[in-house]
Amino acid sequence: DQQVKQNSPSLSVQEGRISILNCDYTNSMFDYFLWYKKYPAEGPTFLISISSIKDKNEDGRFTVFLNKSAKHLSLHIVPSQPGDSAVYFCAAPSFYNQGGKLIFGQGTELSVKP
Amino acid sequence: ETGVTQSPTHLIKTRGQQVTLRCSSQSGHNTVSWYQQALGQGPQFIFQYYREEENGRGNFPPRFSGLQFPNYSSELNVNALELDDSALYLCASSATSGSRETQYFGPGTRLLVL
Numbered sequence: 001d002q003q004v005k006q007n008s009p010s011l012s013v014q015e016g017r018i019s020i021l022n023c024d025y026t027n028s029m030f031d032y033f034l035w036y037k038k039y040p041a042e043g044p045t046f047l048i049s050i051s052s053i054k055d056k057n058e059d060g061r062f063t064v065f066l067n068k069s070a071k072h073l074s075l076h077i078v079p080s081q082p083g084d085s086a087v088y089f090c091a092a093p094s095f096y097n098q099g100g101k102l103i104f105g106q107g108t109e110l111s112v113k114p
Numbered sequence: 115e116t117g118v119t120q121s122p123t124h125l126i127k128t129r130g131q132q133v134t135l136r137c138s139s140q141s142g143h144n145t146v147s148w149y150q151q152a153l154g155q156g157p158q159f160i161f162q163y164y165r166e167e168e169n170g171r172g173n174f175p176p177r178f179s180g181l182q183f184p185n186y187s188s189e190l191n192v193n194a195l196e197l198d199d200s201a202l203y204l205c206a207s208s209a210t211s212g213s214r215e216t217q218y219f220g221p222g223t224r225l226l227v228l
Contacts (some may be wrong), residue, residue: 009154032214033198043116043219044157089156093213101147101170102217104156 003027004092011113015103019077021108023090026071030092034077034102035064038087047088055059093112116140118220126226132193135223139186139207145169146188147217148180151202163188164211177190200227 013019014083015102027113036044046066047081050064056062063076071086087107094101117140118160127133139146147155159172163182177193186207192199202224206217 004156013122018184036219043118043206043221045116045219046216049214049216068170077181091156094159101159101213102149102157102164103159105147106154106156 002106003030003048004090004103004105006088006108008108009106010109010111013110015112015114016079017024019075019080019110019112021075021077021088021090021110023075023105024070024071025073025075025092026094028068028071032093033064033066033073035062035093036089036104038089038107044089044105066109077110080110082114085110085112104110116218116220118205118218119190120203120205120223121219122223124223124224124226124228127195128131128228129195129197131227132191133195133225135190135192135203135225137140137188137205137207137220138189139188139205140218141186141210143207143209143218145208145211145215146182147208148188148190149204149206150174150199151204151222153201157204160190162211167209195227197227200225 034049035047038044066073091102091104117217119138147162148160163172166182182188202222204222206219208215
Protein backbone atom coordinates (compact mmCIF):
# COMPACT_ATOMS: atom_id res chain seq x y z
CA ASP A 1 0.00 0.00 0.00
CA GLN A 2 2.06 2.90 -1.34
CA GLN A 3 0.54 5.96 0.34
CA VAL A 4 3.13 8.35 -1.09
CA LYS A 5 4.05 7.92 -4.74
CA GLN A 6 6.63 9.42 -7.02
CA ASN A 7 5.84 8.07 -10.45
CA SER A 8 8.86 9.46 -12.27
CA PRO A 9 12.01 7.52 -11.38
CA SER A 10 14.23 10.01 -13.18
CA LEU A 11 14.30 13.52 -14.60
CA SER A 12 16.92 15.25 -16.73
CA VAL A 13 17.06 19.05 -16.94
CA GLN A 14 19.42 21.58 -18.49
CA GLU A 15 21.33 23.86 -16.13
CA GLY A 16 19.49 27.14 -15.55
CA ARG A 17 16.08 25.69 -16.40
CA ILE A 18 13.30 24.73 -14.00
CA SER A 19 13.13 21.27 -12.45
CA ILE A 20 9.69 20.06 -11.39
CA LEU A 21 9.45 16.94 -9.25
CA ASN A 22 6.03 15.49 -8.55
CA CYS A 23 4.54 13.51 -5.71
CA ASP A 24 1.06 12.09 -5.14
CA TYR A 25 -0.48 10.78 -1.95
CA THR A 26 -3.55 8.73 -1.22
CA ASN A 27 -4.25 9.47 2.44
CA SER A 28 -6.25 12.68 2.93
CA MET A 29 -5.31 12.65 6.63
CA PHE A 30 -1.73 13.67 5.83
CA ASP A 31 -1.28 17.25 7.00
CA TYR A 32 2.44 17.83 6.58
CA PHE A 33 4.88 17.00 3.81
CA LEU A 34 8.63 17.10 3.47
CA TRP A 35 11.17 16.85 0.68
CA TYR A 36 14.52 15.23 1.25
CA LYS A 37 17.52 15.20 -1.05
CA LYS A 38 19.98 12.31 -1.16
CA TYR A 39 23.45 12.22 -2.70
CA PRO A 40 25.20 8.87 -3.25
CA ALA A 41 26.94 7.53 -0.14
CA GLU A 42 25.13 10.08 2.05
CA GLY A 43 21.92 9.95 4.03
CA PRO A 44 18.83 11.95 3.02
CA THR A 45 19.02 15.64 3.89
CA PHE A 46 15.94 17.71 4.74
CA LEU A 47 15.22 20.27 2.05
CA ILE A 48 11.84 21.93 2.55
CA SER A 49 8.44 21.22 4.09
CA ILE A 50 4.85 22.38 3.79
CA SER A 51 1.88 22.25 6.09
CA SER A 52 -1.55 21.42 4.69
CA ILE A 53 -2.83 24.84 5.76
CA LYS A 54 -0.65 26.35 3.04
CA ASP A 55 -0.52 25.79 -0.69
CA LYS A 56 2.99 27.10 -1.24
CA ASN A 57 6.25 27.36 0.65
CA GLU A 58 9.38 28.93 -0.73
CA ASP A 59 13.01 28.76 0.34
CA GLY A 60 15.47 30.33 -2.04
CA ARG A 61 15.52 28.40 -5.29
CA PHE A 62 13.18 25.74 -3.91
CA THR A 63 9.39 26.04 -3.83
CA VAL A 64 6.92 23.37 -2.86
CA PHE A 65 3.31 23.55 -4.03
CA LEU A 66 0.48 21.59 -2.45
CA ASN A 67 -2.82 20.82 -4.15
CA LYS A 68 -4.95 19.14 -1.49
CA SER A 69 -7.94 18.47 -3.72
CA ALA A 70 -5.72 16.56 -6.13
CA LYS A 71 -3.60 15.05 -3.34
CA HIS A 72 -0.55 16.24 -5.21
CA LEU A 73 2.55 18.18 -4.35
CA SER A 74 5.46 19.33 -6.44
CA LEU A 75 8.93 20.67 -5.84
CA HIS A 76 10.19 23.39 -8.17
CA ILE A 77 13.88 24.20 -8.42
CA VAL A 78 14.68 27.43 -10.24
CA PRO A 79 17.26 27.83 -11.63
CA SER A 80 18.56 24.27 -11.61
CA GLN A 81 22.26 23.78 -10.95
CA PRO A 82 24.52 20.74 -11.53
CA GLY A 83 24.93 20.43 -7.75
CA ASP A 84 21.19 19.75 -7.52
CA SER A 85 21.74 16.36 -9.18
CA ALA A 86 20.56 13.89 -6.54
CA VAL A 87 17.64 11.65 -5.63
CA TYR A 88 14.67 13.55 -4.23
CA PHE A 89 12.16 11.95 -1.89
CA CYS A 90 8.84 13.34 -0.77
CA ALA A 91 7.60 12.12 2.60
CA ALA A 92 4.72 12.51 5.01
CA PRO A 93 4.54 11.75 8.76
CA SER A 94 2.19 8.92 9.60
CA PHE A 95 -1.10 10.31 10.90
CA TYR A 96 -1.32 7.40 13.30
CA ASN A 97 1.25 9.34 15.28
CA GLN A 98 3.63 6.42 15.25
CA GLY A 99 6.27 8.60 16.69
CA GLY A 100 8.20 10.18 13.89
CA LYS A 101 7.39 7.58 11.28
CA LEU A 102 7.94 9.08 7.85
CA ILE A 103 6.32 7.51 4.81
CA PHE A 104 8.55 8.05 1.78
CA GLY A 105 7.90 7.96 -1.91
CA GLN A 106 10.13 5.89 -4.17
CA GLY A 107 12.29 8.85 -5.12
CA THR A 108 13.07 10.72 -8.34
CA GLU A 109 16.65 10.94 -9.56
CA LEU A 110 17.33 14.42 -10.91
CA SER A 111 20.18 14.99 -13.31
CA VAL A 112 21.06 18.60 -14.12
CA LYS A 113 23.28 18.82 -17.18
CA PRO A 114 25.69 21.74 -17.72
CA GLU B 115 27.02 17.08 7.66
CA THR B 116 24.20 16.07 9.99
CA GLY B 117 26.30 14.97 12.94
CA VAL B 118 24.76 11.49 12.73
CA THR B 119 27.24 8.68 12.16
CA GLN B 120 26.75 5.01 11.39
CA SER B 121 29.03 1.99 11.45
CA PRO B 122 30.06 -0.02 9.63
CA THR B 123 29.62 1.57 6.20
CA HIS B 124 29.42 -1.79 4.44
CA LEU B 125 28.83 -5.33 5.65
CA ILE B 126 28.54 -8.76 4.04
CA LYS B 127 26.77 -11.57 5.87
CA THR B 128 25.38 -14.97 4.96
CA ARG B 129 21.82 -16.14 5.31
CA GLY B 130 20.90 -17.17 8.85
CA GLN B 131 23.54 -15.03 10.53
CA GLN B 132 22.90 -12.16 12.91
CA VAL B 133 24.03 -8.56 12.46
CA THR B 134 24.32 -5.45 14.64
CA LEU B 135 24.37 -2.00 13.09
CA ARG B 136 25.30 1.08 15.09
CA CYS B 137 24.28 4.71 15.05
CA SER B 138 25.46 7.75 16.93
CA SER B 139 22.87 10.52 17.11
CA GLN B 140 23.37 14.24 17.33
CA SER B 141 24.09 15.33 20.87
CA GLY B 142 20.87 16.25 22.65
CA HIS B 143 18.65 14.24 20.31
CA ASN B 144 16.65 11.77 22.38
CA THR B 145 14.85 10.15 19.47
CA VAL B 146 16.26 7.77 16.88
CA SER B 147 14.45 6.12 14.00
CA TRP B 148 15.67 3.31 11.76
CA TYR B 149 14.76 2.84 8.12
CA GLN B 150 15.47 0.19 5.51
CA GLN B 151 16.00 1.35 1.94
CA ALA B 152 15.91 -1.33 -0.72
CA LEU B 153 17.39 -0.63 -4.14
CA GLY B 154 15.20 1.75 -6.14
CA GLN B 155 12.82 2.35 -3.25
CA GLY B 156 12.30 4.98 -0.63
CA PRO B 157 13.24 4.37 3.00
CA GLN B 158 10.82 2.16 4.93
CA PHE B 159 10.27 2.82 8.64
CA ILE B 160 11.45 -0.02 10.90
CA PHE B 161 10.99 1.47 14.37
CA GLN B 162 11.67 4.47 16.55
CA TYR B 163 13.19 4.77 20.01
CA TYR B 164 12.48 7.64 22.36
CA ARG B 165 14.38 7.88 25.64
CA GLU B 166 15.49 4.27 25.34
CA GLU B 167 12.04 2.80 24.74
CA GLU B 168 10.43 1.67 21.49
CA ASN B 169 7.99 4.35 20.35
CA GLY B 170 6.46 2.98 17.18
CA ARG B 171 7.14 0.14 14.79
CA GLY B 172 6.63 -0.45 11.09
CA ASN B 173 5.77 -3.69 9.30
CA PHE B 174 8.93 -5.56 10.17
CA PRO B 175 9.11 -8.95 11.93
CA PRO B 176 10.35 -9.35 15.52
CA ARG B 177 13.76 -10.53 14.31
CA PHE B 178 14.41 -6.81 13.78
CA SER B 179 15.11 -5.34 17.20
CA GLY B 180 16.80 -2.29 18.59
CA LEU B 181 18.39 -0.63 21.55
CA GLN B 182 18.97 2.99 22.45
CA PHE B 183 21.54 4.05 25.04
CA PRO B 184 21.78 7.17 27.24
CA ASN B 185 24.89 8.36 25.39
CA TYR B 186 22.90 9.06 22.16
CA SER B 187 24.01 5.82 20.53
CA SER B 188 21.71 3.09 19.29
CA GLU B 189 21.75 -0.33 17.64
CA LEU B 190 19.69 -2.20 15.11
CA ASN B 191 19.90 -5.97 15.44
CA VAL B 192 18.68 -8.38 12.80
CA ASN B 193 18.54 -12.11 13.53
CA ALA B 194 18.23 -15.01 11.08
CA LEU B 195 19.23 -12.89 8.11
CA GLU B 196 17.39 -13.46 4.84
CA LEU B 197 18.46 -12.54 1.33
CA ASP B 198 15.75 -9.84 1.20
CA ASP B 199 17.37 -8.08 4.15
CA SER B 200 20.03 -6.82 1.74
CA ALA B 201 19.53 -3.05 1.76
CA LEU B 202 20.79 0.30 2.97
CA TYR B 203 19.96 0.82 6.64
CA LEU B 204 19.56 4.41 7.74
CA CYS B 205 19.23 5.86 11.18
CA ALA B 206 17.81 9.30 11.81
CA SER B 207 17.90 11.35 14.97
CA SER B 208 15.60 14.14 16.06
CA ALA B 209 15.30 16.38 19.06
CA THR B 210 11.84 15.06 19.96
CA SER B 211 9.49 12.33 18.80
CA GLY B 212 7.03 14.82 17.35
CA SER B 213 5.74 13.98 13.91
CA ARG B 214 6.87 17.33 12.44
CA GLU B 215 10.32 17.23 13.98
CA THR B 216 13.06 17.30 11.37
CA GLN B 217 14.91 14.01 11.21
CA TYR B 218 18.65 14.08 10.52
CA PHE B 219 19.92 11.01 8.71
CA GLY B 220 23.23 9.25 8.91
CA PRO B 221 25.02 8.03 5.77
CA GLY B 222 23.72 4.49 6.21
CA THR B 223 25.11 0.98 6.41
CA ARG B 224 24.88 -1.08 3.25
CA LEU B 225 24.19 -4.72 4.13
CA LEU B 226 24.58 -7.54 1.65
CA VAL B 227 23.23 -10.97 2.60
CA LEU B 228 24.54 -13.88 0.53
